[in-house]
């Protein structure tokens with residue numbers, strides 16, 4: 227995305243202007259802008275950071291700093307994230323970032339949103355090997371498996387997980403969703419997953435459909 231077309235918040239995050247990011251988030255929250263909209267703007271800023279990294283203008287340390295800012299924004303928005311008041315669990319979802327990949331910001335948004343929507347979430351964290359996904363599915367009887375991957379060299383790992391779920395005899399009972407910025411429909415086809423979710427809301431909607 228061109229810098230001029232970005233929102234002020236996205237640009238501030240891309241420029242790593244920490245105080246400006248917090249100030250804009252505060253203003254938006256006070257003005258009733260939904261936390262998901264705020265996160266979407268931050269997401270755009272993160273893509274900008276990624277682009278600057280791939281073109282060699284930012285280093286790893288700057289990506290780390292951007293992640294730190296994003297996490298602080300998420301903590302700030304925690305209290306106002308959408309929540310459905312219900313004590314009954316809608317269903318169980320196993321989720322994690324695949325082996326070889328430690329990106330977890332997007333996954334954590336999905337986890338928060340799922341919990342807020344009444345799902346019981348087993349979050350396996352990052353760098354999760356296929357066996358661990360399979361074991362968690364067996365243990366919990368969850369009907370949905372969510373995998374996050376942000377690196378194109380971890381796509382084959384998602385395929386491995388799908389294969390292992392199949393070998394364990396669980397494929398018919400489990401709906402598999404993949405997500406993460408560089409994923410798309412083609413990646414879904416390659417991995418053999420059932421759905422590709424372009425954002426956290428799309429992911430939650432698929433889980434609702436599975437458990438409806």
Ligand code: B12
Nearest residue numbers: 276328329330331332372374377378405406407425426429
């Ligand atoms: C922050 C960041 C990091 C941080 C991660 C910190 C953390 N705790 O997560 C650090 C600095 C550690 C990092 C490291 C690396 N990174 Co990095 N990183 C990023 C960056 C800038 C932002 C990612 C992010 O958090 N975005 C914000 C979140 C909210 O977005 P999201 O993850 O896409 O999630 C949303 C949706 O996709 C969806 N979603 C995500 N997962 C799931 C799962 C399910 C089930 C569902 C339903 C939905 C869903 O929901 C979210 C909300 O809507 C991206 C750039 C980009 N365009 O994404 C590069 C990027 C992903 N990184 C990249 C690279 C190359 C690396 C390194 C290999 C760099 C290096 N040389 O070491 C390492 C790899 C480390 C590893 N083994 O994992 C490349 C990957 C290129 C590629 N396609 O393979 C990118 C694209 C940057 C670039 N353009 O070059 N990185």
